[in-house]
Amino acid sequence: MKKLSWLLIIVVFIPLLSGCWNRRELNELAIVAAVAIDKAGDKYLVTAQVIDPSQVSTNANGGGRAPVTTYSDKGDHIFEAVRRMTTTTPRKLYFSHLQMLVISEEVAKEGMNNTLDFLTRDPEFRNDFYIVVSRDIKASQILKNLTSIEKIPAHKMRSSLETSEKAWAPTVAIQMDELISALTSDGNNPVLTGISIKGDEPDGQTIDNVERIEPYARLKYKNIAVFKKDKLIGWLNEKESKGYNYIKNNVSNTVGPIPCEKKGELIVEVIRSKTKVKGKLINGQPRIDIYISSEANIAEVACQIDLTDPKSIRKIENNTDKVNVDVLQTSIKKAKKLGVDIYGFGEVIHRADPKAWKSLRNNWDQEFVQMPVTIHSNFKIRRTGTVNQSFLKKE
Structure with missing residues (x-):
């Protein structure tokens, strides 16, 4: 009787163990690599970049077709526009392999809540x-x-964004969970990297664009978009964007010019950088101190300087400290002009004094604009390269 009971239990649960009840075959799906969202009047225009598997497989032998195709449709809501695309797509759109989401400046200014x-x-x-x-x-x-x-193209956008963030610094690679976290936290506002097209836009859509040594058009990341909650309110330029990443401790490698003592410049390559942001209240007023420690190598010399002299190295380090402070101050000045805390200073003050934060949080953006921020830079040169003296000095 006991064996019969176990047998009945097994028979009942066997159908529930099946892992293929909702399977979808690959040849039934259109894999979406990127999505773009624009406004078309009062409606949303949604565009999906779909991969053509026959053109990207290892056994593909060409055929003159593009590796991707795009489908677009309009709707009062995002999901409505996506479903309307089924009237033109040969397969149902599949979004689990999405690499990039591109939001138009118009949608960003109006607000991203509906999209997100x-x-x-x-x-x-x-x-x-x-x-x-x-x-x-x-x-x-x-x-x-x-x-x-x-x-x-979606793969290019993804890899280029990751590479430029690590090796250049004025861009930020923001994923969905990071954006939502910034939107829902007190004392912080989100930022996103901007993208545009450099060159002849119409010719960039043709197969000829990838058959030339110099393409007609290229995708290019440029500047950082600043949001007040979910609405775009302004842009940081390249210098201000780099300052933002320094403050957020998001710089692992970058380069920049440093003025020499007499005339000319030299280029330093930052190989390590660490930033600590500390908050405190003095007489009830919030203050922020930023401590930045960086190490760099001299990458290029375009001035007359003796790199074997320790005094010259110290002067370079002092000049770099001044440049770093200026970059960060310029970024903070722009954020204060826009009236939004994009650095998470509010979160720092909250951790420093939770009780005081309760009275500051409701008017934090105004507090941020008035709040003193002090920057402490400690820059060290580690290597001067394989050549001690520049040939300019010899000449």
Whole structure:
């Protein structure tokens, strides 16, 4: 009797163990690599960049077709526009492999809440795709530009964003979960990297664009978009964007010019950088201290200087400290002009004095504009390169 009972239990649960009840075959799906969201009047215009598997597989032998194609449609809501695309797509769109989301400047200024609600609510979307803002061009045009080296433009956008963030610094690679965290936290506002097209936009959409040594058009990341909650209110330039990343402890490698003692410049390559932000209240007023420690190598010399002299090295370090302080101050000055805390200073004050934060949080942006920020820079030169003396000195 006991064995019969176990047998009945097994029979009942066997159908529940099946892992293929909701399977979808690959040949039934259109894999979406990137999505662009624009405004078309009062409606949303959604564009999907879909991969053509026959053109990107290892056994592909060409055929003159583009590796991706785009589908677009309009709707009062994002999901409505996505479903309307099924009238033109040969397969149902599949978003689990999404790499990039491009939001137009117009949508960003209006507010991203409607867009983000759909993307976070639909279980098919993961949180590991990057979000950028198209500047001076429609987001849909970004997805139509064919790219060299990387066949799939979305892959190019992703790798280029990650590389520029690590090696250059004035860009930020923001994923969905990071954006939502910034939107929902007190004392912080989100930022996103801007993207545009450099060159002849219409010719960039043709297959000829990737068959030339110098393409007609290239995708280019440029500047950082500043938001007040979910609405775009302004942009940081390259210098201000680099200052933002320094403050956020997001610089692992970058380069920059440093003035020499007499005339000319030399280029230093930052190889390590660490920033600590500390907050405190003095007589009830918040203050921020930023401590930045950086190490660098001398990468290029375009002035007359004796790199074997310790005094020269110390002068370079002092000049670099001044440059670093100026870069960070310039960034903070711009953020204060826009009236938003994008650095998370509010969160720092909250951790330093939770009780005082309760009275500051409701008017934090105004407090941020008036708050003193002191920058402490400690810069060290580690290597001067394989040549001690520049040939300019010999001449």
